[in-house]
Amino acid sequence: MLWSRSDILYSFQNLAPSRGGDSKRYKYTLGKYSVTCVRAYRFRAYPSKTTARVLETQLEVACKLYNTLLHAEQEEYEENKRTMNKTELRQLALDLRKQNPEFQVLHSQVAQQVADRFYEARQRFFDGLANKPKKKKPHQYLSLVYPQSGWRLSNTRDVGLGKNNKRKARLRLSKIGFFTLILHRELPLEQVCRVCVKLNPSGRIHVIFLVEEPESQEQQSEEPKNAVGVDLGIARLATLSDGRYLENPKPLERSLDRVRLLQRSLSRKRFLSNNWLKTKRRLAKEHEHIKDFRRDLFFKLGALLAQEYDLLVLEDLNTQGLIQKGVTKRRRLRLHDSAFSEIRRILEWQFVKRGKTVLAVSAYNTSRECFLCGRINQSLTLEDRIFNCPHCGFTLDRDLNASLVLLRRAGWVPSAVPVELRPIPPLPSLGLKKRRQGGALKQEAPPFRAG
């Protein structure tokens, strides 16, 4: 990443980067460290047809520049047994741009940023964090970054009345053109430190503003008054210790026929041909829809819980390990589809945002432990939906028992054990896309309500 050299010592990378989350970095000024947050504000962008085409051309050119730099670096190493540093790479990018009219369609800072990107990729390889940078294909190079200048936001206006009200703005990216942005949230325009335009594989375009903010003073949360334990599972996505549960909508499984069809069709097309690209885009759209559906549901669940509770107790799951242990293909798919890591990250974020507390407790034997007497029920299998304690005779729903055990491990004892389970009323949701009926796309799915 590129920061002005005078003020930055190093950037701090979260080990588990969250999309749309914050990354912290430490600033050294006047003999003191201060923590600033780099926060991403992402907006959907709508270009005209011409602008969209220009963006695609520029991405191709940037990809070519990246590959040229990679090639130059390899030659340099073969001849002189040395690698180029960041400044040399950036200078090389600028020189190439000067010499080659093709590269001149790129804004100069964007060209430099391509060099930075290659440099970062190579450093990650040197640090043993990634594979050796490879030659990129045009369909893999999907974003351009304007580090400081070259962009302007103007004509911010409100459109539509009441429910249809939207805040729109016009963004000009130098050498590319104009985009209409939908500003669905406030953007602190003064603190924007760079702008990134990203073409998603599905063809959607997003503009991401990186904003440097002083780290919000985390309000020292008061003693939590109430707590909720959440047990994640496949049959029921989330079971709360108050007896409510969220059915697992299994979005991928529901779209699986269609995804398979597209995947098969893609594999029959010639690699990188127009038809291949077209099918690739359709497949990406399908996956993006599934992802959006999931995130939408998780965010709504998070908002609901964070409104009602002060403390969230989750189990510290090793999702990857869980998936590897999955015996059947179907179970592994369902684990992927349930996206435990994502739901956990979103719930945590929602609580932390409101200054509330999240506790992750050990996940060991949560399903087998009896909430009442604390002893282990060894004979419990994955198929048993009801927990039946052989020691004290306590009987409860399996997942509900687990969520209560979680709560107890965090030091909370609920006053009463919920007697019966009730579903969380449907959260207003995107819903899954209506499928066209007939043909190979026919799908038999049970009627579905989110929540």
Ligand SMILES: [Zn+2]
């Ligand atoms: Zn018991």
